[in-house]
Amino acid sequence: MQQTSGDKPPVRILLADDEAMIRSGVRAILARDPGIEVVAEAADGQTAVELARRHRPDVALLDIQMPRLDGLAAAEQIYRDRPEAAVIMLTTFGEDEFIARALQAGANGFLLKADDPRELLNGVQAVAAGGAYLSPNVAARVISGLRTGRLATDAPRRDTLDRLTEREHDVLALLGAGLSNAEIGAKLYLVEGTVKAHVSAILSKLGVRNRVEAAIAAYEAGVVRRK
Structure with a gap:
């Protein structure tokens, strides 16, 4: 990506999902924002960890369920290699137990694959700037799970x-x-x-x-x- 003098460098993204169609769709959404650049893609968690070491992305956007190494285990290794890195987990409505594990692992953001594309762009920019991001749908799911006992996390009452x-x-x-x-x-x-x-x-x-x-x-x- 070309930059003009004085521009902020783009947010460098590692995108990992085992479904090529999902990766293509996410990449297309990210391409709408000139301040975001996908620098590497992976179809499994182990490759994502290796590419994170090579490319040192600002944000790793990880599917939770991937072969060889799932997104949660990949996130843990990425954090060990680069504690300053940010990780956003991609989830589905049927993965409450994975959301709880990801919360405990310290992920910076959570998005549903069915979310509005604007949530993806907002989430990436938020965690790249040092914030945390829960899409409204994920937040509603987590809160519902906490209240009904489906989820067990360390979040405060x-x-x-x-x-x-x-x-x-x-x-x-x-x-x-x-x-x-x-x-x-x-x-x-x-x-x-x-x-x-x-x-x-x-x-x-x-x-x-x-x-x-x-x-x-x-x-x-x-x-x-x-x-």
Whole structure:
């Protein structure tokens, strides 16, 4: 991809799915955004790990169910190689147990293959900027699973949000919508360092390990603000 002087470099994507038609469709959607570049593709999890080591993508977009190595195991290896990498898992409605495992593994984002294509673009840009992203359909599925007992995760109960200050509630609402610290700061007129401090306080007070679990709490509490 060509860049003009002063442009941000494109978000480099590794795309892994064992179905060629799905890969083709996802690639076509990503091509709509000039700020995104697919640098490698894989049809199985082991190849995805090898390509991630070679190409060092900003975001790995992984199907959960793949041969040789599933997406969850591939994500764990990618994180071990590059802790700063971001991973988005592609799921289907019938994979509740995989969603729970992916949450516990610390994935940055979750999308359904049936989601609106705009969710894919929003999700990639959000996690590339350091945020977490749950498509509304995935969030609804996770929350329903938590309430009915189908899913078991370490996400906090809704009543734990009472521990947050009013400003932390504001930050959590935007975090849940997938905004990065810089974007949250712009929305709330805060410097990025202050946002980082608020996010750290939120994670500590809610007893969660990452932004995705905090985002689930925001969805469950009904406080998420869309961009």
